[in-house]
Amino acid sequence: xxxxxxxxxxxxxxxxxxxxxxRRHVFGALYLHGVRTxxxxxxxxxxxxxxxxxxxxxxxxxxxxxxxxSQIGEVIMTYAQFADAMSWLVIFFVAVAAPxxxxxxxxxxxxxxxxxxxxxxxxxPLAKLLALVTxxxxxxxxxxxxxxxxxxxxxxxxxxxxxxxxxxxxxxLYAGLWAVVFASVGLLVASMTGKRAFAAGGIVAVFLMTxxxxxxxxxxxxxxxxQLAGIASPPTLVQGVGLWTMRDLLITESNTADLDLGAFGxxxxxxxxxxxxxxxxxxxxxxxxxxxx
Amino acid sequence: MTLIATESLTKVYxxxxxALSDLTVAVEPGIVGLVGANGAGKSTxxxxxxxxxxxxxxxxxxxxxxxxxxxxxxxxxVGYMPEHDCLPPDLSAAExxxxxxxxxxxxxxxxxxxxxxxxxxxxxxxxxxxxxGGYSTGMKQRVKLAQAxxxxxxxxxxxxxxxxxDPAGRDAMLALVQRIGTEFGISVLVCSHLLGEVERICDTxxxxxxxxxxxxxxxxxxxxxxxxLAVEVSEGTEALATRLAALDLPVGREGRLLLVPLADxxxxxLILGAVAELDLPLHRLDQRRHRVAELFAxxxxxxx
Numbered sequence: 001x002x003x004x005x006x007x008x009x010x011x012x013x014x015x016x017x018x019x020x021x022x023r024r025h026v027f028g029a030l031y032l033h034g035v036r037t038x039x040x041x042x043x044x045x046x047x048x049x050x051x052x053x054x055x056x057x058x059x060x061x062x063x064x065x066x067x068x069x070s071q072i073g074e075v076i077m078t079y080a081q082f083a084d085a086m087s088w089l090v091i092f093f094v095a096v097a098a099p100x101x102x103x104x105x106x107x108x109x110x111x112x113x114x115x116x117x118x119x120x121x122x123x124x125p126l127a128k129l130l131a132l133v134t135x136x137x138x139x140x141x142x143x144x145x146x147x148x149x150x151x152x153x154x155x156x157x158x159x160x161x162x163x164x165x166x167x168x169x170x171x172x173l174y175a176g177l178w179a180v181v182f183a184s185v186g187l188l189v190a191s192m193t194g195k196r197a198f199a200a201g202g203i204v205a206v207f208l209m210t211x212x213x214x215x216x217x218x219x220x221x222x223x224x225x226x227q228l229a230g231i232a233s234p235p236t237l238v239q240g241v242g243l244w245t246m247r248d249l250l251i252t253e254s255n256t257a258d259l260d261l262g263a264f265g266x267x268x269x270x271x272x273x274x275x276x277x278x279x280x281x282x283x284x285x286x287x288x289x290x291x292x293x
Numbered sequence: 294m295t296l297i298a299t300e301s302l303t304k305v306y307x308x309x310x311x312a313l314s315d316l317t318v319a320v321e322p323g324i325v326g327l328v329g330a331n332g333a334g335k336s337t338x339x340x341x342x343x344x345x346x347x348x349x350x351x352x353x354x355x356x357x358x359x360x361x362x363x364x365x366x367x368x369x370x371v372g373y374m375p376e377h378d379c380l381p382p383d384l385s386a387a388e389x390x391x392x393x394x395x396x397x398x399x400x401x402x403x404x405x406x407x408x409x410x411x412x413x414x415x416x417x418x419x420x421x422x423x424x425x426g427g428y429s430t431g432m433k434q435r436v437k438l439a440q441a442x443x444x445x446x447x448x449x450x451x452x453x454x455x456x457x458x459d460p461a462g463r464d465a466m467l468a469l470v471q472r473i474g475t476e477f478g479i480s481v482l483v484c485s486h487l488l489g490e491v492e493r494i495c496d497t498x499x500x501x502x503x504x505x506x507x508x509x510x511x512x513x514x515x516x517x518x519x520x521x522l523a524v525e526v527s528e529g530t531e532a533l534a535t536r537l538a539a540l541d542l543p544v545g546r547e548g549r550l551l552l553v554p555l556a557d558x559x560x561x562x563l564i565l566g567a568v569a570e571l572d573l574p575l576h577r578l579d580q581r582r583h584r585v586a587e588l589f590a591x592x593x594x595x596x597x
Binding site: 020 | 368369396400473
């Protein structure tokens with residue numbers, strides 16, 4: 001029998017004298033934990049299924065679009081159109097990820113463990129919000145990057161690559177707009193309840209139940225009402241901002257958008273900014289109340 | 294240094310409910326028991342200590358700091374174990390405690406090391422990698438204690454740490470708390486509605502009732518010179534009581550027991566002599582410490 005090579009000594013309790021990191025690091029730790037949570041990393045296999053299914057679908061679509069373009073030279077989707085085309089998937093992704101981020105913590109009662117630590121009560125919701133924005137941006141941005149790489153490798157000369165890049169950047173900005181609007185609305189709804197199913201239902205309802213309002217407004221016999229109709233629902237609101245800022249990238253021959261903004265483009269932009277600001281303010285107020293409980 | 298000091302501390306909630314009223318108390322480092330019935334204001338006091346609530350009136354200091362003004366500094370040095378369930382079921386204990394260690398400001402690798410150390414100290418070894426959802430109540434309480442300990446605080450606030458545990462689990466938890474207070478050199482404030490539990494392990498006892506201070510003192514001061522002899526005879530309890538009273542012994546009654554304060558060795562002889570003279574069957578005669586509960590009971594009676 002071999003001799004034991006090591007002996008375990010119980011050295012008792014050790015006091016900690018090393019560094020204690022400040023607010024920025026704590027925020028970063030919470031943020032990274034949030035991003036990982038949205039993709040189910042560090043969690044059970046079950047929690048990984050849905051996020052990675054969505055990731056798989058968007059990447060597959062991007063790969064297909066790229067392949068078709070390189071084979072028969074037809075552009076099925078511009079970078080900016082990609083976000084519009086994936087809006088349903090984004091809504092479902094938010095409906096799953098936002099409750100994972102905040103409702104679960106509320107349900108399990110873990111919040112007192114956060115708020116009894118040196119973490120300002122605004123940092124918790126802001127870190128979660130930033131995590132969800134990041135996740136959505138990755139979800140919409142990564143496939144566009146894939147499309148860009150495909151396009152760049154098949155392009156003739158550096159000039160064409162440069163043109164691709166000029167198309168990609170607005171597309172990524174547009175993806176960022178989708179991410180910010182959907183994350184702030186979704187997280188606010190999810191923070192209202194500890195029940196994940198209710199939160200998910202609430203998020204889908206907010207995004208989809210507002211669509212009929214848009215439909216009603218757009219058939220009213222008033223041109224102004226028709227042109228402002230898109231403001232009533234988050235997806236059409238974001239599309240409106242997109243149409244106003246990058247009409248030629250969103251409307252191509254193969255896809256004629258039915259949304260007519262008239263001269264109300266800036267109103268859409270203001271409404272989007274107000275929606276995000278309002279949601280963030282309500283979210284902070286919500287957690288100020290929760291923290292004191 | 295004073296561990297916790299309050300001065301005319303008053304907390305009135307929005308609805309006009311007074312949770313704490315004019316509480317002035319100062320306690321030294323060590324194991325402090327905070328006892329009071331449910332609704333006495335224990336949890337409110339803990340939230341004030343953590344800076345989660347601001348006092349309506351009066352002042353409060355923890356480790357020499359004001360939790361309302363220096364919230365982050367106080368919380369970095371305090372660990373809190375809530376009363377209720379607070380563990381996400383699908384995370385493992387190791388992941389949860391590591392994550393919370395980072396939220397307390399520990400660097401990543403340090404957080405991981407200290408998390409497994411803290412879990413080891415509370416008695417969780419290999420099971421720490423399993424999801425918390427499958428743990429027993431006793432194990433969950435240990436995880437709650439470990440997360441309060443992970444960042445090496447100077448003060449632990451434990452809200453009803455024995456809640457939901459069976460008698461063996463209670464004893465183990467109390468022994469653990471006592472070890473933390475003595476061997477680890479961390480001061481502990483233990484909240485409980487069960488006086489009998491807390492008095493076994495604490496150095497100082499603070500009793501509150503209806504938001505007011507009932508009594509705060511060293512446990513030794515509360516129990517010293519209060520040893521009593523409990524006498525039980527199978528029959529003739531009345532006769533013995535009369536006889537002892539005639540011998541100038543202040544006799545108390547507790548059910549079928551006669552309680553006689555133990556003045557000196559002679560008290561034994563007097564009682565035994567009386568029992569022998571009356572020829573009564575002596576069931577038991579033993580010395581016991583005055584339970585702190587009796588002190589409070591007496592005090593309340595004298596106030597009434």
